[in-house]
Amino acid sequence: MAIHNGDIADALNELADILDVEGANSFRVRSYRDAARTLRGLSREAADMVERGEDLSDLPGIGSGIASKIRELVETGKLSQLESARERTSPELVSLTEVDQLGPKRVKKLHEVLGVEGPAQLKQAAEQGRIASVEGFGKKTEKRILDELERLEQTPSSQRFTLDRAEETTEPLLAYLRGLDPAGNVTAAGSYRRRRETVGDLDIIITTDDPDRIMEAFTEYENVDRVAARGRTRSTVVLISGMQVDLRVVEPESYGAALYYFTGSKAHNVATRKIAVDRGWKMNEYGLFDGKRRLAGRSEEELFAAIDLAPIPPELRENRGEIDAARDNRLPHLLTESDIRGDLQTHTDATDGQLPLEEMVEAAVKRGYEYYAVTDHSKRVSVAGGLDADALRRQHKSVDRLNERLAKEGKEIVVLRGVEVDILQDGTLDLPDELLAACDLVVASIHYDREMSEEKMTERILRALDNRCVNILGHPTGRMIGEAREPMRFDVQRIMRAALDRGVFLEVNAQPERLDLSDIHCRRAKEMGLKLAVSTDAHTASHLSYMKYGVAQACRGWIEADDVINTRPLPALRKLLER
DNA sequence: GCCGTTTTCGGCCCGACTGTTTTCAGTCG
Numbered sequence: 239m240a241i242h243n244g245d246i247a248d249a250l251n252e253l254a255d256i257l258d259v260e261g262a263n264s265f266r267v268r269s270y271r272d273a274a275r276t277l278r279g280l281s282r283e284a285a286d287m288v289e290r291g292e293d294l295s296d297l298p299g300i301g302s303g304i305a306s307k308i309r310e311l312v313e314t315g316k317l318s319q320l321e322s323a324r325e326r327t328s329p330e331l332v333s334l335t336e337v338d339q340l341g342p343k344r345v346k347k348l349h350e351v352l353g354v355e356g357p358a359q360l361k362q363a364a365e366q367g368r369i370a371s372v373e374g375f376g377k378k379t380e381k382r383i384l385d386e387l388e389r390l391e392q393t394p395s396s397q398r399f400t401l402d403r404a405e406e407t408t409e410p411l412l413a414y415l416r417g418l419d420p421a422g423n424v425t426a427a428g429s430y431r432r433r434r435e436t437v438g439d440l441d442i443i444i445t446t447d448d449p450d451r452i453m454e455a456f457t458e459y460e461n462v463d464r465v466a467a468r469g470r471t472r473s474t475v476v477l478i479s480g481m482q483v484d485l486r487v488v489e490p491e492s493y494g495a496a497l498y499y500f501t502g503s504k505a506h507n508v509a510t511r512k513i514a515v516d517r518g519w520k521m522n523e524y525g526l527f528d529g530k531r532r533l534a535g536r537s538e539e540e541l542f543a544a545i546d547l548a549p550i551p552p553e554l555r556e557n558r559g560e561i562d563a564a565r566d567n568r569l570p571h572l573l574t575e576s577d578i579r580g581d582l583q584t585h586t587d588a589t590d591g592q593l594p595l596e597e598m599v600e601a602a603v604k605r606g607y608e609y610y611a612v613t614d615h616s617k618r619v620s621v622a623g624g625l626d627a628d629a630l631r632r633q634h635k636s637v638d639r640l641n642e643r644l645a646k647e648g649k650e651i652v653v654l655r656g657v658e659v660d661i662l663q664d665g666t667l668d669l670p671d672e673l674l675a676a677c678d679l680v681v682a683s684i685h686y687d688r689e690m691s692e693e694k695m696t697e698r699i700l701r702a703l704d705n706r707c708v709n710i711l712g713h714p715t716g717r718m719i720g721e722a723r724e725p726m727r728f729d730v731q732r733i734m735r736a737a738l739d740r741g742v743f744l745e746v747n748a749q750p751e752r753l754d755l756s757d758i759h760c761r762r763a764k765e766m767g768l769k770l771a772v773s774t775d776a777h778t779a780s781h782l783s784y785m786k787y788g789v790a791q792a793c794r795g796w797i798e799a800d801d802v803i804n805t806r807p808l809p810a811l812r813k814l815l816e817r
Numbered sequence: 818g819c820c821g822t823t824t825t826c827g828g829c830c831c832g833a834c835t836g837t838t839t840t841c842a843g844t845c846g
Contacts, residue, residue: 265829269818301819339835341844376837428846441846467834474834474845484846486833504830504846511830522831 240692241285241312247274249317250304255332256323258342259349272299275505277308279558281762283731288312298557330356338386339379347372361387397480398436400719401787402750407479408440411459415444415485418455422446423493427500432552433790435719435753439482441500449487456485492524494537499523505557506550513545513561521545553793558761570796573772575789577799579807580609581782583658583681583712583745583773588633589614590622592778595633595653596640601779603644603651609808611679611773612637613656616668619685627673630657634676652808654678658712663687665701667708674707679815681745681773683712688726695728703733703742709815710771711737713747713754720751730759738768741817743803746772748788749781760795769814771803 254270276299277284287294289312294305311317334345334357348354351372352363360383363369369380399407408426415424425431428441446452453473457465466474466482476482488496499507499522514521519528525535526544534544542549547564551572554560563569585591586598595612602610614633615624625633634655641653656679660668667674667682674680682702690698702708714733715725737744744763747754752775755763763770772788774781792802799805803814 263818266818268829272819295819299819303818339844343843374837374842378836382836439846469834472833500846502846508830515830520830524832 241315243277243280243284246284246308246311247277249311249320250274250277250307252329252332253317253320253323255335256320256327256329259332259335259345260323260327261342261346269299269301269304272505273304276300279556279758281558281758281765284308285312286731328355333357334360337383337390339382340386344374347374357387357390398438398720399479399481400436400750401430401433401790402784403479404430404437404440404481407461407477407481411440411461411477411483412442414459415442415452415456418452419444419446419448422452423490425497427497428502431501432503432555433787433794435750435756435791437481439484442483442485443493443496443500444485444487445490445493446487452487453485486523488523490536491532492535494539494541495521495525495535496523498538498541501552501555503556506555506560509557509561510545510547513547517545551793553790554796556794570798572793573789573797573799573802573805575786577802577805578607578772578785578789580607580611580654580804580811581774581776581785582611582654582656582679582710582771582804583613583747584611584776584782585614585622585658586612586633588629589619589624590777595636598776598779598782599640599644599651599653601782603649605782605785607651609652609654609811611654611656611681613658613679613681615685616657616659618660618662618668624660624668625657627669630669630673656681658683659708660685661698661702663690663698665698667702667705671705671707674705677707678812679709680707681710681712682708684716684726688716692727692729695726696732699728699733700736703736703740706740706817708742709817710743710745710773712745712773713749713752713775714744715754715756715759717754717756718751719753725754730762734759734763734766734768738766741814743769743771743814746770746788746792746797748772748774748784748786748791750784750787753787753791755791755795757791757794760792760797762795764796764798764801769801769803770797773804 250270251274254267258267276297288309294308295301307317331349334340335342352368354360354363364380364384369375370377408430412424412426422445424444426440426442430437430440449470456473457468457475461477462475463478464476466476472486474484486496511521514526519526526533526541534540539549548567548569550560550564584598586595587593599610615622617624617626637653637655644651655677657677658681661682661684662668717723717725744755772792774784776782803811
């Protein structure tokens with residue numbers, strides 16, 4: 239299987255972008271985007287479905303036309319329509335729509351009137367004052383384009399923030415806004431509230447008696463870099479961090495409706511709005527209405543109840559089946575942080591962690607954990623000072639001593655003797671089996687030789703899973719968000735099936751730049767009954783709090799406490815670790 | 818291009834804000 243859902247989605251989105259600039263029917267353009275979104279959210283590979291001869295047009299937003307394009311991509315690796323579109327309209331020109339305030343219509347116009355082909359010519363035209371003379375443009379727009387181009391040269395557009403960085407920016411701003419009007423509601427909506435792995439911009443919903451004062455204070459917040467728009471109900475600023483923030487002031491009776499509307503996702507909202515429309519009602523950010531009569535809007539619960547849905551947690555609002563589940567009362571009881579009884583991947587200063595074992599365990603005690611696995615690197619990870627067999631034995635002896643001391647002190651935590659052993663290039667492990675067998679817990683991970691064919695990588699991981707000492711496959715895809723470290727290519731479905739057969743668990747690594755498995759993969763694991771370990775991979779005490787990101791990611795994959803091994807009491811966990 | 822228990826044709830979410838207009842188009846979310 240060579241082509242993955244993400245590749246197909248990229249191709250369809252690119253085609254949509256080009257058609258958009260060419261002035262194609264906007265609904266047709268949207269169809270391609272909808273289909274791309276469906277593919278991204280799919281827990282199965284479309285290529286698999288094609289090979290099995292299944293009907294792709296059964297999928298939402300995919301009809302016979304796009305289905306045949308997907309088949310072409312799967313079978314030939316190319317999309318002829320996309321290739322000819324690229325020849326007609328250059329990707330350079332299409333990229334101009336990334337410039338703020340430039341959409342497909344304006345780009346098309348600039349191309350037709352001024353012959354602009356890309357960013358360089360756009361800048362030249364703006365500097366020479368030729369843009370202002372184009373119909374529909376003016377001096378202000380020209381200036382904005384120029385400013386935006388200069389900004390883009392310094393920081394690339396469409397910057398997204400990992401959740402931890404988004405929190406650093408968001409929480410102080412929320413505290414500031416709450417301080418302005420303690421009686422009002424202030425909530426961050428959008429992908430931040432849905433706990434997506436990255437956040438593009440921020441939507442804050444606020445209720446207040448004094449919108450003018452709040453808007454003024456918002457635009458004068460100390461971390462504001464520039465004000466992009468300022469109105470009575472909506473203002474937009476860009477913070478110094480680069481994060482764009484929209485603040486929306488709403489009436490209390492619309493608070494739930496606005497929160498719901500701006501939490502999204504878009505696809506989810508469209509689907510629930512349709513339920514309202516089918517009943518002859520209207521749903522928007524102000525409420526649910528029957529004609530002029532308001533049926534609901536003060537709270538999200540009120541809205542859900544009015545359209546006969548169980549309340550859907552924000553993490554699930556992606557239009558991936560949650561609406562049907564809510565209607566039939568079979569939404570999952572999502573995992574919570576308090577379900578977690580221990581951390582199953584952590585490091586110490588014996589390798590690349592920052593703190594000694596004792597201090598890490600102390601922090602784990604503070605979190606109320608029942609168990610805590612220390613899993614330092616093995617020797618292959620030389621940059622981290624990975625442990626050889628002797629060093630690991632010594633560490634395990636000190637774990638034993640620590641456990642004795644903790645028991646004497648009456649601390650209710652058990653430290654598990656673990657290791658994060660490297661999976662070598664040929665799929666063998668970096669430490670001898672007899673030593674691994676003596677561990678309470680073995681996490682096996684890949685850190686090196688990430689570039690190999692999909693087939694070889696699959697075989698490599700399969701071989702590692704065959705080793706009966708292995709309990710958990712650590713950060714399974716090896717991706718790093720925002721660092722352009724793409725996931726390693728292997729047959730995820732086959733690895734998951736093999737792990738299930740062999741009693742191996744897959745990790746949800748809670749490091750905010752990893753979050754590996756992804757939400758989609760978590761969902762796939764759940765569907766096949768494969769259990770997961772949510773672990774922080776902590777390298778210092780404060781990292782233990784990353785657990786919340788791992789839990790959120792799992793929730794986005796519909797994971798419940800029963801799907802996660804480190805929700806079990808220690809005896810039950812130990813049983814699961816026997817293979 | 819997709820979709821259908823008012824439909825196989827004719828819809829497809831819609832409101833705020835801005836800038837360029839003189840009543841509205843484009844963009845964004």
